[in-house]
Amino acid sequence: MIIIIFPNDIYQYGEQLDDFILLHMFFTKSFGYAVRGILYVALMSDEKKRVQIDEIAERLSVPKHFLGKIMNKIVKEKILDSTKGPYGGFSINQDTLSIPLIKVLEVTEGLEQFSMCALGLRKCDPDHPCPVHHDMERLRSDLKKTLTDATINDLVIGNKPELIRNISAY
Amino acid sequence: MIIIIFPNDIYQYGEQLDDFILLHMFFTKSFGYAVRGILYVALMSDEKKRVQIDEIAERLSVPKHFLGKIMNKIVKEKILDSTKGPYGGFSINQDTLSIPLIKVLEVTEGLEQFSMCALGLRKCDPDHPCPVHHDMERLRSDLKKTLTDATINDLVIGNKPELIRNISAY
DNA sequence: TTCATAAGAGACCTACTTGTCTTTTGTGAA
DNA sequence: TTCACAAAAGACAAGTAGGTCTCTTATGAA
Numbered sequence: 001m002i003i004i005i006f007p008n009d010i011y012q013y014g015e016q017l018d019d020f021i022l023l024h025m026f027f028t029k030s031f032g033y034a035v036r037g038i039l040y041v042a043l044m045s046d047e048k049k050r051v052q053i054d055e056i057a058e059r060l061s062v063p064k065h066f067l068g069k070i071m072n073k074i075v076k077e078k079i080l081d082s083t084k085g086p087y088g089g090f091s092i093n094q095d096t097l098s099i100p101l102i103k104v105l106e107v108t109e110g111l112e113q114f115s116m117c118a119l120g121l122r123k124c125d126p127d128h129p130c131p132v133h134h135d136m137e138r139l140r141s142d143l144k145k146t147l148t149d150a151t152i153n154d155l156v157i158g159n160k161p162e163l164i165r166n167i168s169a170y
Numbered sequence: 171m172i173i174i175i176f177p178n179d180i181y182q183y184g185e186q187l188d189d190f191i192l193l194h195m196f197f198t199k200s201f202g203y204a205v206r207g208i209l210y211v212a213l214m215s216d217e218k219k220r221v222q223i224d225e226i227a228e229r230l231s232v233p234k235h236f237l238g239k240i241m242n243k244i245v246k247e248k249i250l251d252s253t254k255g256p257y258g259g260f261s262i263n264q265d266t267l268s269i270p271l272i273k274v275l276e277v278t279e280g281l282e283q284f285s286m287c288a289l290g291l292r293k294c295d296p297d298h299p300c301p302v303h304h305d306m307e308r309l310r311s312d313l314k315k316t317l318t319d320a321t322i323n324d325l326v327i328g329n330k331p332e333l334i335r336n337i338s339a340y
Numbered sequence: 341t342t343c344a345t346a347a348g349a350g351a352c353c354t355a356c357t358t359g360t361c362t363t364t365t366g367t368g369a370a
Numbered sequence: 371t372t373c374a375c376a377a378a379a380g381a382c383a384a385g386t387a388g389g390t391c392t393c394t395t396a397t398g399a400a
Contacts, residue, residue, distance in 0.1 A: 085397030
């Protein structure tokens with residue numbers, strides 16, 4: 001199963017589990033790994049309470065230790081729970097499903113992209129806008145809305161037309 | 171003076187010499203430095219035949235040695251000429267003004283971005299398009315056309331509505 | 341209470357872009 | 371023919387994203 005998030009759209013593309021497309025163009029790999037990791041845990045929560053990093057990394061074809069660090073941030077932000085030791089692993093909590101994607105974005109790569117001047121101008125604000133300021137503002141607020149509206153649960157149940165599942169491998 | 175190139179547009183924005191905006195979002199710093207460097211030499215060619223890297227770097231607020239390497243590539247591709255020794259420096263040649271920006275892009279960062287799948291799919295072509303394949307193709311061909319149509323001379327004389335001059339510093 | 345287990349933490353590596361510094365090479369005018 | 375000058379070349383370092391490896395810490399069931 002894959003989630004592709006593209007500028008303002010998320011598309012349905014396939015239906016088989018456990019392959020994912022990398023999120024490109026606008027987001028980092030970390031963000032993609034995080035979304036996919038959280039999703040995998042959420043999807044598995046029906047059949048088992050806890051999922052280990054080895055399993056997640058293998059099913060998602062993602063580097064284990066790198067994913068571990070990302071999951072660590074996710075746990076620190078209480079998006080998932082984790083338990084060490086035997087029978088330990090990552091599990092969803094009461095908040096997981098209602099977490100909006102923008103929260104995951106914030107945790108993994110920050111939200112600076114939403115406030116930076118696209119042209120790199122030192123002085124760029126509504127009063128002294130750069131040539132593309134207003135266009136960028138519109139684009140960004142669209143994207144922000146999409147990411148704020150879409151929750152983990154939306155991805156899990158796949159009930160939003162803007163969400164894509166994709167089977168294809170990276 | 172600044173040239174801003176944005177997806178499909180290049181805007182006029184100011185009129186004072188020697189400050190530039192960094193090209194963001196789609197291009198590397200190297201490309202921005204290259205365009206600005208070539209432009210500086212072209213603009214100065216009225217008052218002096220050759221311009222030294224120290225002057226260019228200072229006027230453009232760009233790291234001198236890094237710019238030097240980029241200018242070197244530019245010279246190897248015969249977009250500019252250079253002469254060592256006293257009274258040496260960089261100068262325009264008979265081709266400089268007719269060079270399209272896409273040539274500068276090719277020299278500095280390559281054109282791979284025009285053929286890569288935006289989603290990072292291994293298998294993505296017109297017969298097996300990814301969900302955003304056709305949209306991206308259109309975007310890219312627009313951008314490619316803009317960069318192919320705009321020459322150094324267009325920037326120098328600023329006679330195209332899509333070209334921007336900008337005074338603001340990065 | 342032990343101990344295998346699994347996450348956490350930290351050091352380190354790779355690749356790439358950007359940036360710095362020093363040495364080498366070519367050159368034009370005196 | 372010399373020599374100061376300026377580009378060319380090359381070594382090296384910083385910054386960042388991504389990735390690997392090892393050691394430490396917590397835990398839960400036997």
